[in-house]
Amino acid sequence: MSHELSLQEIEKFRNEFDNSRNAVVSRAAMRSGVLEASFNSKVEERLNDVFSVEVDTDNVTNQKQSGRCWLFSTLNTLRHNFGKKYKAKNFTLSQAYNFFWDKIERANIFYDAIIESADKPLDDRTVQAYLGFAGADGGQWAMAASLVKKYGVVPTYAMPESFNTEHTAGLDDALARKERKDALVLRKLVKAGKSEEVERARKQFLSEVYRMTAIAVGEPPKTFDLEYLDDDKKLHLDKNLTPVEFFNKYWDINFDDYVCLTNAPDHEYGKLYSLPFEDNINGGTPITFLNVPMEYLRNAAIDQLKDGESVWFGNDVLKEMDRKSGFLDTELYKTDELFDIDTEMTKAERLATGEGQVSHAMTLVGVDLDKGEVRKWKVENSWGDKSGRKGYFTMSDKWFEEFVYEVVVRKDFLTDDQKQLADSIPTPLPAWDSLA
Numbered sequence: 001m002s003h004e005l006s007l008q009e010i011e012k013f014r015n016e017f018d019n020s021r022n023a024v025v026s027r028a029a030m031r032s033g034v035l036e037a038s039f040n041s042k043v044e045e046r047l048n049d050v051f052s053v054e055v056d057t058d059n060v061t062n063q064k065q066s067g068r069c070w071l072f073s074t075l076n077t078l079r080h081n082f083g084k085k086y087k088a089k090n091f092t093l094s095q096a097y098n099f100f101w102d103k104i105e106r107a108n109i110f111y112d113a114i115i116e117s118a119d120k121p122l123d124d125r126t127v128q129a130y131l132g133f134a135g136a137d138g139g140q141w142a143m144a145a146s147l148v149k150k151y152g153v154v155p156t157y158a159m160p161e162s163f164n165t166e167h168t169a170g171l172d173d174a175l176a177r178k179e180r181k182d183a184l185v186l187r188k189l190v191k192a193g194k195s196e197e198v199e200r201a202r203k204q205f206l207s208e209v210y211r212m213t214a215i216a217v218g219e220p221p222k223t224f225d226l227e228y229l230d231d232d233k234k235l236h237l238d239k240n241l242t243p244v245e246f247f248n249k250y251w252d253i254n255f256d257d258y259v260c261l262t263n264a265p266d267h268e269y270g271k272l273y274s275l276p277f278e279d280n281i282n283g284g285t286p287i288t289f290l291n292v293p294m295e296y297l298r299n300a301a302i303d304q305l306k307d308g309e310s311v312w313f314g315n316d317v318l319k320e321m322d323r324k325s326g327f328l329d330t331e332l333y334k335t336d337e338l339f340d341i342d343t344e345m346t347k348a349e350r351l352a353t354g355e356g357q358v359s360h361a362m363t364l365v366g367v368d369l370d371k372g373e374v375r376k377w378k379v380e381n382s383w384g385d386k387s388g389r390k391g392y393f394t395m396s397d398k399w400f401e402e403f404v405y406e407v408v409v410r411k412d413f414l415t416d417d418q419k420q421l422a423d424s425i426p427t428p429l430p431a432w433d434s435l436a
Contacts, residue, residue: 038338043329047394051378054366055080055310059090060391062384064166067138071095072382073312073361074144080310087230097159098147100217105281107209111202114183118190129431135176137168141312141408145255146284152243158224164216171216255285259422261297262289262406264435265348274426288426294401300413302367310365314406317360326388328395330402351434358405
């Protein structure tokens with residue numbers, strides 16, 4: 001049943017708004033903005049930068065104008081591992097290198113998806129989801145793990161950032177247009193039964209994607225010389241390494257030993273889910289989530305931090321966050337008080353309505369405990385050293401409870417039942433699922 005607003009109703013709204021309280025609040029909000037007018041300064045009293053458990057870190061990275069947080073967070077966990085093992089805490093890895101290969105691999109899997117779905121109409125929900133994902137640079141932990149397993153890693157100096165890695169919109173848009181046009185060609189060839197032409201076209205399209213990415217980003221190195229000063233200023237040199245050799249030689253990490261625990265109360269707990277729509281490499285690590293109550297994410301993250309290892313985590317960073325102070329707290333902005341409304345929803349309701357989503361990835365590098373209870377968390381972001389406390393954020397445990405959805409931890413920190421579930425056959429989720 002439709003409702004047309006009447007002038008009488010609007011006049012009633014005016015009369016209801018016309019009071020001294022609203023006038024005062026409106027002046028403050030109009031002058032300084034909704035968030036500043038509702039900022040709760042009391043949050044600072046409990047979000048100091050002292051932590052009982054910390055990974056030894058120093059400098060931070062900066063993804064700038066790109067959607068590569070998932071890759072930055074993964075490489076941050078790797079560089080902290082390197083820094084601890086080789087006493088080089090400021091050693092950094094090239095995000096540009098793995099970003100390059102993600103573009104090539106993602107195009108390849110996109111063409112596969114288009115060919116396999118060619119019998120569906122163009123406006124099919126799944127086909128539209130594939131087309132919407134073309135050229136994108138967002139991602140998940142498993143996607144980064146797949147890239148590292150196949151292509152290795154290189155130091156930042158071996159393939160430094162460029163304008164197009166730090167500002168990805170131009171390249172993303174060009175690749176999206178190309179891949180969507182290619183999709184029309186491939187669909188037409190498949191429907192005509194021209195399988196040989198389909199394969200020729202795919203190879204040509206992939207070569208063109210490689211050319212576009214190499215022009216914008218530069219070609220990745222085949223070999224490099226590893227050279228760095230450790231924390232004691234001692235020089236280390238290891239010549240002529242391939243990126244895969246470098247990873248296998250200097251890291252003893254097996255990505256298969258890790259699992260992504262998720263807290264999605266709009267899904268059934270105690271189940272393993274997959275998101276095949278977002279996989280970026282054929283034959284790579286599939287994107288899976290083991291859905292469990294929040295206490296298991298918290299406890300596993302604490303255990304891994306106590307063991308000296310940082311934690312990749314997916315979250316909704318734009319909720320109750322102040323970029324300047326680096327505070328993440330559910331009481332940070334009192335917008336409901338400002339507007340005299342009630343917008344509180346459960347975590348399940350936020351996911352189900354699209355109000356909640358995994359919009360960002362960061363790295364847990366510390367936690368403050370008092371008799372086993374969490375006081376606050378230390379977070380390494382990838383927004384450079386001008387945000388937060390030199391790039392580090394402080395997160396309340398209530399924010400962790402409400403706005404953290406994923407943590408990637410070693411299976412050692414799971415229960416026996418969870419270990420079995422982590423190795424079970426996952427239930428695939430559609431591209432439009434709330435976890436996508």
